[in-house]
Amino acid sequence: MAAQPETIDQVRAVTEQKYKYGFTTDIESDVAPKGLNEDIVRFISAKKNEPEWLLEWRLKAFRVWQTMEEPQWAAVSFPPIDYQDAHYYAAPKQKAGPKSLDEVDPELLKTYAKLGIPLREQEILAGVEGSEGKSPAIAVDAVFDSVSVATTFKAKLEEMGIIFCAISEAVQKHPDLVKKYLGSVVPYTDNFYATLNCAVFTDGSFVYIPKGVRCPMELSTYFRINQANTGQFERTLIIADAGSHVSYLEGCTAPQRDENQLHAAVVELVAMDDATIKYSTVQNWYPGNAEGVGGIYNFVTKRGACRGKNSKISWTQVETGSAITWKYPSCILQGDNSVGEFYSVAITNNFQQADTGTKMIHIGKNTRSTIVSKGISAGKAQQTYRGLVKILPKAEGARNHTQCDSLLIGDQCGAHTVPYIESRNRSARIEHEATTAKISDDQLFYCRQRGIAEEDAVSLIVNGFCKEVLKELPMEFAVEAQKLVGISLEGSVG
Amino acid sequence: MIEIKNLHAKVDGKDILKGVDLTIRPGEVHAIMGPNGAGKSTLSYVLAGREGYEVTEGSVTYYGKDLLALEPEQRAAEGVFLAFQYPVEIPGVANTTFLKTAINAMRKHRGEKELDAMQFLKLIREKTKALGMSDEMLKRAVNVGFSGGEKKRNETLQMAVLEPKFAILDETDSGLDIDALKIVAEGVNALRSPERSMLVITHYQRLLDYIVPDHVHVLAAGRVVKSGGKELALELEKNGYRDFGVNEAA
Numbered sequence A: 001m002a003a004q005p006e007t008i009d010q011v012r013a014v015t016e017q018k019y020k021y022g023f024t025t026d027i028e029s030d031v032a033p034k035g036l037n038e039d040i041v042r043f044i045s046a047k048k049n050e051p052e053w054l055l056e057w058r059l060k061a062f063r064v065w066q067t068m069e070e071p072q073w074a075a076v077s078f079p080p081i082d083y084q085d086a087h088y089y090a091a092p093k094q095k096a097g098p099k100s101l102d103e104v105d106p107e108l109l110k111t112y113a114k115l116g117i118p119l120r121e122q123e124i125l126a127g128v129e130g131s132e133g134k135s136p137a138i139a140v141d142a143v144f145d146s147v148s149v150a151t152t153f154k155a156k157l158e159e160m161g162i163i164f165c166a167i168s169e170a171v172q173k174h175p176d177l178v179k180k181y182l183g184s185v186v187p188y189t190d191n192f193y194a195t196l197n198c199a200v201f202t203d204g205s206f207v208y209i210p211k212g213v214r215c216p217m218e219l220s221t222y223f224r225i226n227q228a229n230t231g232q233f234e235r236t237l238i239i240a241d242a243g244s245h246v247s248y249l250e251g252c253t254a255p256q257r258d259e260n261q262l263h264a265a266v267v268e269l270v271a272m273d274d275a276t277i278k279y280s281t282v283q284n285w286y287p288g289n290a291e292g293v294g295g296i297y298n299f300v301t302k303r304g305a306c307r308g309k310n311s312k313i314s315w316t317q318v319e320t321g322s323a324i325t326w327k328y329p330s331c332i333l334q335g336d337n338s339v340g341e342f343y344s345v346a347i348t349n350n351f352q353q354a355d356t357g358t359k360m361i362h363i364g365k366n367t368r369s370t371i372v373s374k375g376i377s378a379g380k381a382q383q384t385y386r387g388l389v390k391i392l393p394k395a396e397g398a399r400n401h402t403q404c405d406s407l408l409i410g411d412q413c414g415a416h417t418v419p420y421i422e423s424r425n426r427s428a429r430i431e432h433e434a435t436t437a438k439i440s441d442d443q444l445f446y447c448r449q450r451g452i453a454e455e456d457a458v459s460l461i462v463n464g465f466c467k468e469v470l471k472e473l474p475m476e477f478a479v480e481a482q483k484l485v486g487i488s489l490e491g492s493v494g
Numbered sequence B: 001m002i003e004i005k006n007l008h009a010k011v012d013g014k015d016i017l018k019g020v021d022l023t024i025r026p027g028e029v030h031a032i033m034g035p036n037g038a039g040k041s042t043l044s045y046v047l048a049g050r051e052g053y054e055v056t057e058g059s060v061t062y063y064g065k066d067l068l069a070l071e072p073e074q075r076a077a078e079g080v081f082l083a084f085q086y087p088v089e090i091p092g093v094a095n096t097t098f099l100k101t102a103i104n105a106m107r108k109h110r111g112e113k114e115l116d117a118m119q120f121l122k123l124i125r126e127k128t129k130a131l132g133m134s135d136e137m138l139k140r141a142v143n144v145g146f147s148g149g150e151k152k153r154n155e156t157l158q159m160a161v162l163e164p165k166f167a168i169l170d171e172t173d174s175g176l177d178i179d180a181l182k183i184v185a186e187g188v189n190a191l192r193s194p195e196r197s198m199l200v201i202t203h204y205q206r207l208l209d210y211i212v213p214d215h216v217h218v219l220a221a222g223r224v225v226k227s228g229g230k231e232l233a234l235e236l237e238k239n240g241y242r243d244f245g246v247n248e249a250a
């Protein structure tokens, strides 16, 4: 079972690790006073000019949250979080609602450029694209601290009836859709962090794909925590109506800070009959330094509902960042013949801790799920795969295949696998395979003898180890993810 | 030129090499024979820079450089190649990916331009064909599930692609069938050139019918105890190692 990971303050230096995205941006921001109470919830709601029903929903969540306790079952440890010692709203100061990229603060755009997101370029390129027949365009929504600052390609998507915008904008423009689906997959009573999110969420992305429409480009959101002492509580809601198809990618970074920052997001996906949602994440929040100081607490609730027949939800995640990750993207397979997939690479180095996995709940007939989890641990990091496969009585013919592989680098890290299987239907078939391997000195020497430096050898071997998952990423991001795998393991050998 | 002088080395606190002297000039092929456990593989690891092989005395000069001061990957980039007695498996990493990473790392080290995908593919296709290997083996993970003979062939392919200046072949002939032995030997012979030196470790004089050495040495109990020409190998085949105070079956 899970070894007791060392607490963050007890620890000492190992290696200096570089975090490429550790800059902060100097923009005046509009910050709510520290602390959390009903007034703050009202403040956020008022700032967003929200309808009464949404404020009521937030307040209900807040009242429930006050009665809840932080979950203790995960194999992670950290000093208690003082929820009163953070800002729950921070917006970059700018004139209300940018109409186009030209109105966005140039400092912000620079920040995104540093992150490698060519917001502006993409709009300009939009005209050329297509004639070139090269890689498909990507529409980007950028969320900075708590506020969505820019969404590209909106006009083009609107022509097809696709809605891709900030969730705060969706509340104003498409209140019926939001009201119908918000909280329908992750209810406001769900769990401590999700409930907190319901009360104080500030922004996030909203996607609606109408019946029969195949979204012609990748939709993508980049999240960035910039402000000190802010939590980020974004909320993403994606609805794929009957027969539609969408691929969505989220990327995340945060500046380097000595204090821990809380990120408690909620993502809800709804797939109707014959609809497919592919949701990919490249998570690279600041992991803390080599001594375990600082870093993001990434406590996220992600859940998809396959409501319709033959619907499909596929989660792909590459998790390299965060001091602590607590995350179980799940699928509720309600429609007959619906399919859930979970492909995960989680890398923990130095003092990072991750407790991650998935839940596949089989309700409908002939529902199928596939889980491929690749965990890599280096330094003194601890990692746990926690997965639940649940087959309900009516899930005739349900099938699950789980493969769970761990790779250890060095002998001070740990990997743990905790599969829970509950089957209440005799016709169900459930398979579980697990392996643990180490990068051996023999392998490293063999690579070095062929001229490959040790760190490159580790990156090569690890990329080989997670190839199965990386190939599930949209092509444009696969290369980025490969590099990230290398960077996040720097200093793990030698 | 490679000059090994009075080389002593320890593994796990145990003295294995006890004063090896050997000089290999450019273009020469030297064969090393000797009983099991004599220290032949140890010598190859010390030359390649494996961790845990501690040099306690002596020196190795490689084209004027102190070879022992270099990291393993630097030695490789300088042209030292070791065909392993037991090639290592690397799951998940395709043979082509591995070779491309290797050749480009070395080119980078030498200040040469890296090969792009097309150039590399052309190069590797040529070499694979010459060694009678299938393209399918290039796609498979490095040495994973390869038969003993296939692993050795793969080592030869890597050598052919990386074109080393000093190649050490540690029992590359072991495990090869008769046809494969000929193909591998031809591959090695094709690499013979006035600038390239080779150290061929083997138990069988048969290999030396194909790869004809300039010099043959006997390594026993951590020392070169006898050197001679090709005929020494024939003599060893007949008499074993008993003249050197070692039991053949040791």
Ligand SMILES: Nc1ncnc2c1ncn2[C@@H]1O[C@H](COP(=O)(O)OP(=O)(O)OP(=O)(O)O)[C@@H](O)[C@H]1O
Pocket: B011, B012, B014, B016, B034, B035, B036, B037, B038, B039, B040, B041, B042, B043, B085
């Ligand atoms: N890690 C180690 N710890 C202890 N002894 C070792 C270690 N590695 C090698 N040796 C010993 O060193 C000696 C020389 O081994 P080496 O592999 O160099 O022999 P060899 O000449 O290549 O033999 P063979 O012909 O069987 O391949 C052997 O007695 C071996 O047991």
Ligand SMILES: [Mg+2]
Pocket: B040, B041, B042, B085, B170
């Ligand atoms: Mg040997």
